[in-house]
Structures are given as structure tokens and as C-alpha cells.
Amino acid sequence: MSFSYQLIEKYKEFKGYSQDKQVVSDLDGVTSGSLSQIKRGERHLTANQCIFLANIVGTDQKEALLNLAIEKSKTKEESKIWSDIVKKISAACIAGIVAAACLTGPVVTPHLRYKR
Template sequence: MSFSYELIEKYREFKGYKQDKQVCADMNVSTGNVTDIKKGRRHLTANQCIYLCNQMGIDFKPALIELAKEKSKTKEEKAAWEEVAKKISAACVAGLLLLTASITQVQGPLKRIRNYP
């Protein structure tokens, strides 16, 4: 299953829709367009991807990278997008580690409090 169709399916579940035509109405596209996405003949556009992500309240940036990987025409292009995704993930992990370390230094070590009668 393509990423484009997976995103449409997540949106449909998020909205509680039963039919593709309900999704099509929200996206202002034809049912044939969604059928082509299901069959892998077509992909979401960047704007459609952003719209679906925003409606579900999720970050659209990783979705755009996945969409770019899906649309890649060569192995080199797909590998380049995968490398971008890895670098972004590594940067996020490094940022979280730095944030955690700075919070730990500010709070200091935990101290045991004794209550004396």
C-alpha cells in the first residue's frame, strides 16, 4: 500500500468516515482520483498531504518526506530522501538529549528528605 493511500486511510479512520467519497468531498477531489491513489497510479500532492495532516493534528513535515520518497523515480533519489529523513531523526534525538541533560543539571540530584519525629 502506498504512503498516499495510507494517509487517506488514517484520515478516514480519524474522521469516522465509511466511504472514500466522504474523504473526496473534504479534499475537493474526484473519487477517481482516490481510486488512482489506491492503485498506485497517482500520489497525493504536497498541498493535499499538508491538508490531511493539519486536519488530523499531526506534523506534516515527516509526511512530506515520505511523500517525496514515494514519488521518487530513481533509486538514488529515494536513497537521498531516506538520508534526509535519517539526518532529521538524528538531529531530533540529539536535541532531546541536550534538553534532557540541561533539565537534569538545573534540577540537580534528587535528595532524600527525612522526617524526624
């Protein structure tokens, strides 16, 4: 299943839609025929459509665009490079979170006294 199709399905679920024609009416430049092609993996969302859907369903725009780039890759080498970029960005984010946690030091809680 392609990323474009997965994003459309998340959108349908988020909106409570049961039919593809409801999605077609919401998305600029998408017809029922092009939506069928997306579902079959013959076509992809555009960057603007991807950003629109990502915003609605609460997915990170940058991550969505990177996944779209991986999906649109013409060769395995191109796809691997995009995948490596995603991994490096993820690793950098994790390293940043760990570094920030280390800089804050231990959390000190005040001593609580219990009165009887």
C-alpha cells in the same frame, strides 16, 4: 501500500468515514477516479492535500511532506536520498533532545519529612 493511501486511510478513520466518497467531498481536487488511482499507487496526493490531511490527523507536516517526496521519487537513488534526509533529521532531533536533557542536569527533589 503508498504513503498517500495510508494518510487517506488515517483520515477516514479519524473522521469515522466508511466510504471513499466522503473523503472526495472533503479534499479539493480529488475525484473518485483520482482516489482510486491513489489507492492503486498510480497517483499521489499533492503537497497541499498532504498538509491538509496531516493537520487533521495530527501528523507532523514536515514528516508527511518528506514521506510524500519519498513516495513521488522517480528513481531508487532519489528515494534513497530522501530516506537519508529523513534519517538525518530524525538523528538530529534525538541528539537535540539528549543535549537538552544533559543541560538540565539531575532533577533535585526536596527532602520530604514524614510526620508521625
